[in-house]
Amino acid sequence: MNLKKLSIITLLLLMTQTMLIADTSPANTGLAFLKIGAGGRAAGMGEAYTAVANDASAAFWNPAGLARMKQSEFTFTHNNWFQEISHEYLAFAFQMGNNTIGLSFVSTNIGGIERRTNPSTEPLDIIEAHNIMFALSFARSVGQNLNWGVSAKYLYEKIYVFSANGIAFDLGLTYDLPITGLTVGAAALNFGTMTEMDKEAVELPATLKAGIAYRLPVDLYGQVLIAGDYVNFLDNASHMHLGIEYLLKNIFALRTGYLTGYEEKSIQAGAGVRFSKYSLDYGFAPFNSDIGDSHRISLGIRF
Numbered sequence: 051m052n053l054k055k056l057s058i059i060t061l062l063l064l065m066t067q068t069m070l071i072a073d074t075s076p077a078n079t080g081l082a083f084l085k086i087g088a089g090g091r092a093a094g095m096g097e098a099y100t101a102v103a104n105d106a107s108a109a110f111w112n113p114a115g116l117a118r119m120k121q122s123e124f125t126f127t128h129n130n131w132f133q134e135i136s137h138e139y140l141a142f143a144f145q146m147g148n149n150t151i152g153l154s155f156v157s158t159n160i161g162g163i164e165r166r167t168n169p170s171t172e173p174l175d176i177i178e179a180h181n182i183m184f185a186l187s188f189a190r191s192v193g194q195n196l197n198w199g200v201s202a203k204y205l206y207e208k209i210y211v212f213s214a215n216g217i218a219f220d221l222g223l224t225y226d227l228p229i230t231g232l233t234v235g236a237a238a239l240n241f242g243t244m245t246e247m248d249k250e251a252v253e254l255p256a257t258l259k260a261g262i263a264y265r266l267p268v269d270l271y272g273q274v275l276i277a278g279d280y281v282n283f284l285d286n287a288s289h290m291h292l293g294i295e296y297l298l299k300n301i302f303a304l305r306t307g308y309l310t311g312y313e314e315k316s317i318q319a320g321a322g323v324r325f326s327k328y329s330l331d332y333g334f335a336p337f338n339s340d341i342g343d344s345h346r347i348s349l350g351i352r353f
Contacts, residue, residue, distance in 0.1 A: 094320020096307015
């Protein structure tokens, strides 16, 4: 049995095992910041990115996508989330032959939380919550079509004076089918454990994803990328993410996406521009209630 077939079988067996875990695990999950997407491009495409990811932000969506990068890359995303929530994502990925190494960091701060011990008109205090993630990723190409990747994460959560930490792992693959422009991908994300916070440990938001992407030229100047993801969270909530991108002259991009099964969000949109070694992307995610909207801006530098 050659290395390519062995890699496919091993990854499929591992993903099957994580699916069985997801079906039998409790629905109480925490660390919701791990569900907040990275990158303006992905946000504009409705987060249908499992089979699309081919930049440094792939460390968040599907670590196998790091092996599809053409150059080493640094990316930074600022997410102006609703209310008083700030979310920052930083990633750096570099190539070493058929291997790609990725380093990523996430910081989320939630301010303006009112602390009460009993019902009252005035809070006792205004407190904050902090979440941090560090990740080390490794991806490798096997032959011309198959890529696989893994990530190890350190997680830290603090609310008021209480804190907890833990570790989690991601596993992913992508495969280019014989049809030109057609790629499939799969990922198992956020499988791990946390220490107790105030005598209770929460479950991580473990997630299983399967995606497909099809890129085709539409005229002499542009091409269209169509993508779809099936997303299943540990709490057994399933969603479909659909996205489309039109790229003009490999410089300007317009994007839109649609997400199913969420109470607060459905349609997302965005745009991007790429010049030389730089890329700037914007993603807009409106929420259905009055809690606010999300504006995601990301800068990428290739070298």
